[in-house]
Amino acid sequence: MSWVKHILVVFASLLCANLHAGEQTINKLTINQQKQLQLIEQDQVVLTTPVEGLWSIGHQAKGLSELNYTHANFNKVELVADWQIFSGEMVTDQGTWQLSDSCQQVNEFAGALIKCIRRYHWTGQQTLENVVLSVRWQTPQQYTQVVMPSVVYHGNPSAKKNNPNAIAHLSQQPGEFAQFEEHRLSMPYVSLEWQNKQSMFGAAVHTIPSQIMGGNRADLWWSAGMQYRAGKSEIRLLSGPIGYNKQADRAKVYQFSSLPYANATIRVKPNSTIEKVYYLQAYSGFNKGAGFSEAMQASLAIFQPFNTQGLPSFKQIVANKTRFLLTRYMQGTSSNGVEYAGFNMFDHNYRQQLVMGWAGQSDAPGYALLALGHLNNKQEWINKAKASLDFLAQAKFDSLNGFTVNFNAKPGTWTHHAFKKLDPTSGKYIGDPVSQGQAMYMFAKAIQFAKRMAKEGKTIDTSQWQQFLLKVADYHSQRILQASWQPESTNQAFLVAPLVLASQLFENPIYFQAAVKASEHYANRHIDMNEPYWGGTLDATGEDKEGAWGAFQAFLTMYQVTKQPKYLAWAKHAAEVMLSYTVVWDIDMPAGRLTDHGFKSTGWTAVSPQNQHLDVYGVLTTPAIYQLGEYLQDDQLKQLAKVMYLSCGQLIDPYGSQGEQIQQTNFAQSKHNISQAGENAAADSYRGGYSEEWTVLWITTHFLTSAAMFEEMGVEL
Known part of the structure; x- marks a missing residue:
């Protein structure tokens, strides 16, 4: 009898023994006739080890470009309690590797x-140089869709179309790969989904992230990724090498470019032991485009990112952010005689601009300070909130582009963008629907809250706000209801929620019709993930968290008004894409600003596959996440919302200020930090850094907007 047949017989008898003992065996690994381990889901093979063997180790490797694998397979199988242990040896000219995989079903998880x-x-007896260790698992399908949270979403098709050199993208072609440092992944897994006949199947490999000992370059971590092969897709973990877009040994360090990442190999001394902990997952029966959700639930189960101990308190955060916000209030007369009042996007000594939406959020205090001022009996806050919205309601408007969102205080001029110089007379559409939608929402929320105040005996004049909202709601609803309306990206999803609120405030069904049309449009485009959510952030050109947030807010608002289950299902999908950008683990940092503060990354969110730093933007989404948790009766969602809000309160300085960019990975967007690193910066020059000089107003207002909403909801964090 051959050794593999012997293993199969022994393995089968052990399984039968365990079955008779009442132990669960349904999802355990099995062995096929080709001596491969395999994971079965609904009678279908979803993951197998490579035909070359369970273990592949690169000797004298040059990185991802030349792995130089030696392969070996197991020759012994044991069942010890509820562990399956597969062991064997890899014999080389330099000596022998003793290898094993010990595997255990996680019974606490449903799948x-x-x-x-x-x-x-x-x-x-000798030290091995330039070694690459690996974990390799393959699906029997080449045409799979991959999600690597915060980095790749179904191949990043919009990124490929708009800026293929700046962002990782995949087209399911043999030879394509995406391999990234584990600390670049918000949720450290790689998931694949595919269709087999009429059913959807999926698989994921989760990793417990770790730095690898013996690295031949500084701060070397394991990497996670995948590669398309002829007839199959391979998920792999490697002890260092990275690359993307067919560029081996390159790190995406900047918004639009990469740097070399050479020597991503390790030295292994005699009698060394290295271990790698990972998880295998299989699932089926989900809707197309939702396979990543199964992996996300497992990631939450593995990392349990629900602990708020040691984080700043809600009361502390709101007090600090309110104090800082009030320092940004400005009031004066422009050189052309315009009298203005409002909240500056920037430090007064840097620029003086009132910018609605996106990074400015000068409109947001009109709601947040109004609500918090009323709830805390602060008349000064109410007065400043009213003065700011009264002025912003004077924004210039034209029938092609909608309203201007940027006011330059010194000259007293309005423009359609805060940073771009565009000609509104060119005849081409230059409007900013992201900022316009977000500003409309704040106006609508302020009007709505003022009605509550009136019922409680506190009346303020909102006539200017109402006139403004009516005008722009007319404009956007008419534009959306045109047969020719075809938005480029998910950016116009931000118009749905304010149109729904406006339809209620002004009893205008036309606004609601436009909201319905836009919601249906975005569900048709994005739910199956043929085109993942994108375009919600103005400084990126591909898939992003903020695009998913726009859709989530739209779908959730529609559900709250209609109670139609389809909107709740769509809201759940968009929310889960958005939440996949949320870091669920505390990333170990090298010495620097972040370790100076004992920074915990759990609860912060990555921006996009193009801009791969962390920021506090997720705070804005937390009331909606909490509400979704209530609708789905999911207490974990509600607790995650709390963690996200409180965790992002770290790094607030004594003035109440906070920087924008957390450099948890080998990436930098801060001009200041890039300049400090110099012309010859290496790929690992930036990790652990913190950009605090860019203190744009949204970093403050998102906390207070969400605080006001939680206060209205009666939720204590």
């Missing part, structure tokens, strides 16, 4: 989730 500990023990 097929298997924890594995891979052990590499080098028994040779």
Whole structure:
């Protein structure tokens, strides 16, 4: 009898013994006739080890460009309690590796989730140079869609179309790969989904992120990724090498470019033991485009990002942010005689601009300070909120582009963008629907809250706000209801929620019709993930968290008004895409500003596959996440919303200020930090850094907008 047949017989008898003992065996690994381990889901093979063997180790490797694998397979199988242990040896000219994978079903998780500990023990007498360890699992399908949270979403098709050199993208072609440092992933897994006949199947490999010992370059971590091969897709973990867009050994360090990442290999000394913990997951029966959700639920189960102990308190955060916001209030007369009042996007000594929406959020205090001022009996806050919205309601308007969102205080001029110089007389559309939608929402929320105040005996004049909202709601609803309306990206989803509120405030069904049309449009475009949510942030050109947030807000608002289940299902999908950008683990940092503060990354959110730093933007979404948790009766969602809000309160300085960019990975967008690193900066020059000089107003207002909403909801964080 051959050794593999012997293993199969022994393995089958052990499984039968366990079955008779009442132990669960349905999702355990099995062995096929080709001596491969395989994971079965609904009678379909979803993951197998490579035909070359369970273990592949690169010797004298040059990185991702030249891995130089040596392969080996297991020759022994044991069942110890509820562990399956597969062990064997890899014999080389320099000596022998003793290898094993110990695997255990995670019974606390509802689906097929298997924890594995891979052990590499080098028994040779000499130190090995330039080694690459690996974990490789393959699906029997080439045409799979991949999600690597915060980095790749179904191949990033919009990124490929708009800026293929700046962002990772995949087209399911053999030879394509995406391999990134584990600390670049908000949720450290790689998931694949595919269709087999009429059913959807999916698989994921989760990793417990770790720095690898013996690195031949500084701060070397394991990497996670995938590669398309002829007839199959491979998920792989590697002890260092990275690359993307067919560029091996390159790190995406900047918005639009990469840097070399050479020597991403390790040295292994005699009698060294290295272990890698990872999880295998299989699932089926989901809707197209929703496979990543199964992996996301497993990631939450593995990392349990629900602890608020040691985080700043809600009361502290709101007090600090309110104090800082009030320092940004400005009032005066422009050189052309315009009298203005409002909240500056920037420090007064840098620029004086009132900018609605996106990064400015000068409109947001009109709602937040109004609500918090009323709830805390602060008349000064109410007065400033009213003065700011009274002025912003005077924004210039034209029938092609809608309203201007940027007021330059010194000259007293209005423009359609805060940073771009565009000609409104060119005849081409230059409007900013992201900022316009977000500003409309704040006006609508302020009007809505003022009605509550009136019922409680506190009346303020909102006539200017109402006239403004009526005018712009007319404009956007008419534009959306035109047969020719075809938005470029998800950016116009931000118009849905304010149109719904406006339809209620002014009893105008036309606004609601436009909201319905836009919601249906975005569901048709994005739910199956053929085109993932994108375009919600103005400084990126591909898939992003903020695009998913726009859709989530739209769908959730529609559900709250209609109670139609389809809107709740759509809201859940968009929310889960958005939440996949949320960091669920505390990323170990090198020495720097972040370690100076004992920074915890759990709860912060990555921006986009193009801009791969962390920021506090997720705070704005937390009331909606909490509400979704109530609708779905999901307490974990509600707790995650609390963690996200409180965790982002870290790094607030004594003045109440906070910087925009957390450099948790090998990426920098801050001009200041890039300048400091110099012309010859290496790929690992930036990780652990913090950009605090860019203190745009949204970093403050998002906390207070959400605080006001939580106060209205009666939720205590």
